[in-house]
Amino acid sequence: MIITGNYPNLRLRRSRKFSWSRRLVQDNDLSYNDFILPIFLTDGKAKKVPISSMPNVFRYSIDKLKSVVDKALKLGIPMVALFPHTNVKKKDEYGNEALNENNLVCQAIKFIKKNYKNEIGIMCDVALDPYTSHGHDGIIRKNEILNDETLEVLIKQSVLQAKMGCDVIAPSDMMDGRVLKIRKALDKNNLKDVQILSYAVKYASSFYGPFRNAVGSKRQLKGHKKTYQMDFKNNYEALREVSLDIKEGADMIIVKPGMPYLDIIREVKNNFKIPVIAYQVSGEYSLIQNAITKKLLDKKSIYESLVSFKRAGANSIITYFADQIKLDKFK
Numbered sequence: 001m002i003i004t005g006n007y008p009n010l011r012l013r014r015s016r017k018f019s020w021s022r023r024l025v026q027d028n029d030l031s032y033n034d035f036i037l038p039i040f041l042t043d044g045k046a047k048k049v050p051i052s053s054m055p056n057v058f059r060y061s062i063d064k065l066k067s068v069v070d071k072a073l074k075l076g077i078p079m080v081a082l083f084p085h086t087n088v089k090k091k092d093e094y095g096n097e098a099l100n101e102n103n104l105v106c107q108a109i110k111f112i113k114k115n116y117k118n119e120i121g122i123m124c125d126v127a128l129d130p131y132t133s134h135g136h137d138g139i140i141r142k143n144e145i146l147n148d149e150t151l152e153v154l155i156k157q158s159v160l161q162a163k164m165g166c167d168v169i170a171p172s173d174m175m176d177g178r179v180l181k182i183r184k185a186l187d188k189n190n191l192k193d194v195q196i197l198s199y200a201v202k203y204a205s206s207f208y209g210p211f212r213n214a215v216g217s218k219r220q221l222k223g224h225k226k227t228y229q230m231d232f233k234n235n236y237e238a239l240r241e242v243s244l245d246i247k248e249g250a251d252m253i254i255v256k257p258g259m260p261y262l263d264i265i266r267e268v269k270n271n272f273k274i275p276v277i278a279y280q281v282s283g284e285y286s287l288i289q290n291a292i293t294k295k296l297l298d299k300k301s302i303y304e305s306l307v308s309f310k311r312a313g314a315n316s317i318i319t320y321f322a323d324q325i326k327l328d329k330f331k
């Protein structure tokens with residue numbers, strides 16, 4: 001890169017002087033088109049339950065979904081992501097509830113498709129952790145998370161969700177080879193247009209804590225997820241993961257967590273031209289929320305945190321702030 005000119009001929013502050021001028025030269029911007037809104041689901045009727053680990057985030061019963069989806073639609077948010085808080089009584093070693101066509105996620109998909117047709121996209125996680133008694137994403141034998149045996153269940157979970165009307169299947173389990181198997185199964189079931197958004201780069205992170213509380217898997221979780229989620233000391237492994245998932249048929253990929261991993265988003269974006277979705281995870285969300293409550297941070301910090309993803313190269317962002325932030329205020 002060549003810098004022509006020098007002070008006092010060159011004054012970079014000139015373009016910063018007025019708002020019109022700053023807006024004219026900005027590289028990045030943020031709109032509701034950039035957001036995916038996660039929604040937590042709960043059993044029961046007329047429920048909007050606060051989540052202690054995530055201030056201002058709620059679990060909704062199916063009959064209460066309308067309020068939150070209406071709001072997302074009004075703001076112009078393109079897609080919602082569904083996460084179930086499964087009753088412990090329905091959890092077992094194999095996560096069988098994942099394959100129940102009347103489980104919370106399936107009920108929510110049916111409700112949204114019936115009421116909103118294709119006005120808003122639906123994304124669903126594929127993984128067993130909300131449904132297993134041990135809180136792991138896969139099936140366990142002798143303390144080992146079994147890869148190939150788990151794939152067989154994930155395929156069924158994907159096909160079920162897609163049949164119910166899910167638009168975007170998002171495997172978050174980090175088993176090897178799942179994208180190819182899921183793609184094949186979807187195609188075989190005449191679900192060729194259902195997209196796969198792979199959690200290609202998912203690190204074993206402490207920033208997922210508040211989410212595990214939200215879906216009720218925190219107390220269940222035995223041990224750690226380091227044998228399948230990535231080691232956060234690695235960067236180049238992220239490129240191998242993305243490369244594999246592209247070959248296996250992923251339409252888009254996720255990098256997760258978000259803010260501590262902006263370098264990875266940039267690295268992926270520099271190497272591949274596939275849409276990259278950043279996940280600003282629960283721990284990042286709660287950190288900022290708590291700091292705002294304690295008046296340590298201003299609400300503008302939310303906006304700044306979200307723009308950082310765009311700057312790093314993300315096409316869009318999964319964020320719990322999606323339906324809370326008033327973008328016009330921060331322009």
Ligand code: PBG
Binds near residue numbers: 127129225
């Ligand atoms: C489930 C899943 C997790 C998150 C999204 N899907 C938790 C985990 O892997 O333990 C985390 C999201 C967040 O923290 O906001 N596999």
